[in-house]
Amino acid sequence: MRTFPYFRAVAPLVTAVGLFWSDTGQAAKVPPPQAGDVFLGVRVTGGQGAGESYLVNLGPYSQFTNGGSVNLSALGNLGADLSGKYGDDWHTREDLSWGIFGRSGATVTTLFCSKHRPSTEVQSTPWPSLGTPARDSTGSQISAVWEGSIGSYYYLEATTNSPVAAFQPNSTLASSYEKQVATLGTTDFGSLSQWTSIEANFENGVDGAILDLYRIGSTGVTSPGYFKISAAGVVTFTPSGGGGGTPTLTVNGSLTAFSTTQGTPSFPQTFTVSGSNLTATVAVSPPSGFEVSTDGIGYHSQVTLTTSSGSLAPSTVYVRVAASASVGALGGNISVASSGATTQSVPVSATVDSVFQTWASSYGLSGTNALGTADPDSDGFANGLEFSFGTPPNAGNAALFKSEKSQGGVLFTFLARAANEVSYQVLATPNLGSPGAWTNAGVTITNGPATPTPPEGYTRKQFTVPATGKQFFRIEATILNP
Ligand SMILES: [Ca+2]
Numbered sequence: 369m370r371t372f373p374y375f376r377a378v379a380p381l382v383t384a385v386g387l388f389w390s391d392t393g394q395a396a397k398v399p400p401p402q403a404g405d406v407f408l409g410v411r412v413t414g415g416q417g418a419g420e421s422y423l424v425n426l427g428p429y430s431q432f433t434n435g436g437s438v439n440l441s442a443l444g445n446l447g448a449d450l451s452g453k454y455g456d457d458w459h460t461r462e463d464l465s466w467g468i469f470g471r472s473g474a475t476v477t478t479l480f481c482s483k484h485r486p487s488t489e490v491q492s493t494p495w496p497s498l499g500t501p502a503r504d505s506t507g508s509q510i511s512a513v514w515e516g517s518i519g520s521y522y523y524l525e526a527t528t529n530s531p532v533a534a535f536q537p538n539s540t541l542a543s544s545y546e547k548q549v550a551t552l553g554t555t556d557f558g559s560l561s562q563w564t565s566i567e568a569n570f571e572n573g574v575d576g577a578i579l580d581l582y583r584i585g586s587t588g589v590t591s592p593g594y595f596k597i598s599a600a601g602v603v604t605f606t607p608s609g610g611g612g613g614t615p616t617l618t619v620n621g622s623l624t625a626f627s628t629t630q631g632t633p634s635f636p637q638t639f640t641v642s643g644s645n646l647t648a649t650v651a652v653s654p655p656s657g658f659e660v661s662t663d664g665i666g667y668h669s670q671v672t673l674t675t676s677s678g679s680l681a682p683s684t685v686y687v688r689v690a691a692s693a694s695v696g697a698l699g700g701n702i703s704v705a706s707s708g709a710t711t712q713s714v715p716v717s718a719t720v721d722s723v724f725q726t727w728a729s730s731y732g733l734s735g736t737n738a739l740g741t742a743d744p745d746s747d748g749f750a751n752g753l754e755f756s757f758g759t760p761p762n763a764g765n766a767a768l769f770k771s772e773k774s775q776g777g778v779l780f781t782f783l784a785r786a787a788n789e790v791s792y793q794v795l796a797t798p799n800l801g802s803p804g805a806w807t808n809a810g811v812t813i814t815n816g817p818a819t820p821t822p823p824e825g826y827t828r829k830q831f832t833v834p835a836t837g838k839q840f841f842r843i844e845a846t847i848l849n850p
């Protein structure tokens with residue numbers, strides 16, 4: 369090809385000769401690799417081919433996440449390269465290993481790597497998730513191999529059998545695949561990756577050297593599938609759960625109508641959520657007035673379920689009416705959602721009674737007899753007053769409170785609901801014949817005697833009015849959430 373006499377005899381033309389080489393394509397470099405590409409590396413620890421590792425750009429990681437088959441025919445004849453470099457028995461050599469590596473180019477470092485898959489049926493235990501410093505550090509080691517400034521894949525010449533494969537001399541440079549995965553005293557691609565080995569060797573043939581592909585990003589670890597290579601050197605990818613396939617959420621169980629009294633959370637009910645091929649966590653969000661929990665102890669306005677390798681094992685979700693729910697009927701759908709999956713809805717409904725309604729029901733009152741203005745025991749005190757002062761609405765009573773002479777005047781004692789249920793005010797007037805003349809009596813209501821024990825829901829209160837002049841007093845009770 370080159371013109372030998374020119375090269376030898378006319379030194380200034382050497383540069384021109386070099387350009388001539390390039391034009392013929394004899395020394396074609398691999399196409400510039402891109403961030404997000406996934407690479408295959410092959411190396412041996414001794415024997416034939418020990419001086420060089422084999423690097424193949426498999427193309428972008430994104431092609432492995434659609435859940436379908438992946439066409440890798442553009443890789444060329446890798447078998448010819450492998451046989452030529454490592455011998456025809458390369459696919460049974462115990463000292464020959466392969467591994468997968470790569471990283472994204474996003475501002476958030478996402479890593480791609482492999483792990484020996486025990487068998488086609490059994491996925492490897494996923495690599496641990498990594499924090500930002502560990503991902504950044506590991507990512508820089510990976511970058512060194514495919515785009516480092518000296519000796520990286522970027523500068524290598526393609527083999528005659530594959531446009532995207534190249535042999536890389538093993539060296540102590542950071543760009544050396546062999547250095548990154550075989551240096552003693554460190555995990556693969558630096559000390560922070562926690563990748564004890566991303567490789568599989570071929571001592572049990574190609575069926576014993578399957579590689580799971582993992583993605584390790586800020587949202588955790590997923591695996592879209594696994595790689596195999598045939599004895600002829602044909603690489604295939606099989607999609608599996610976790611990043612491959614359609615993200616799917618499944619809900620089991622349903623909820624019957626809840627009921628509770630305002631201020632008191634209802635008893636919980638449960639349903640389960642499971643999922644597959646998930647690429648994100650699962651958010652469980654109930655409508656207003658309800659709250660959810662993953663343990664039946666801590667309740668929240670929303671809970672997040674964490675997936676493992678794209679799967680969510682059946683997980684119990686507890687649901688209850690919140691203590692803060694408003695009186696009346698409430699309901700809607702509990703949303704179970706994860707990115708890319710069809711959102712599931714769990715219908716939920718509840719009736720929240722007011723404290724007064726629950727009180728009336730406890731006396732067997734219903735319908736019009738349960739109204740606050742009704743007086744079913746005809747004692748002259750409407751239910752609202754009986755509730756406010758702790759007297760029975762279904763058995764007549766003579767008074768709502770007790771009054772007696774005391775040292776400072778007249779002592780009034782009565783049973784009271786909690787301050788957030790009923791408010792009490794003492795009013796006074798000098799003349800019952802003057803409607804609208806009731807004014808605040810200016811007395812202070814304090815806690816009364818604790819004995820005898822007040823009925824549940826009540827405390828005993830008291831106040832004293834001076835025994836001077838002529839005054840009429842009344843206690844006004846306002847039910848805050850009737
Ligand atoms: Ca009554």
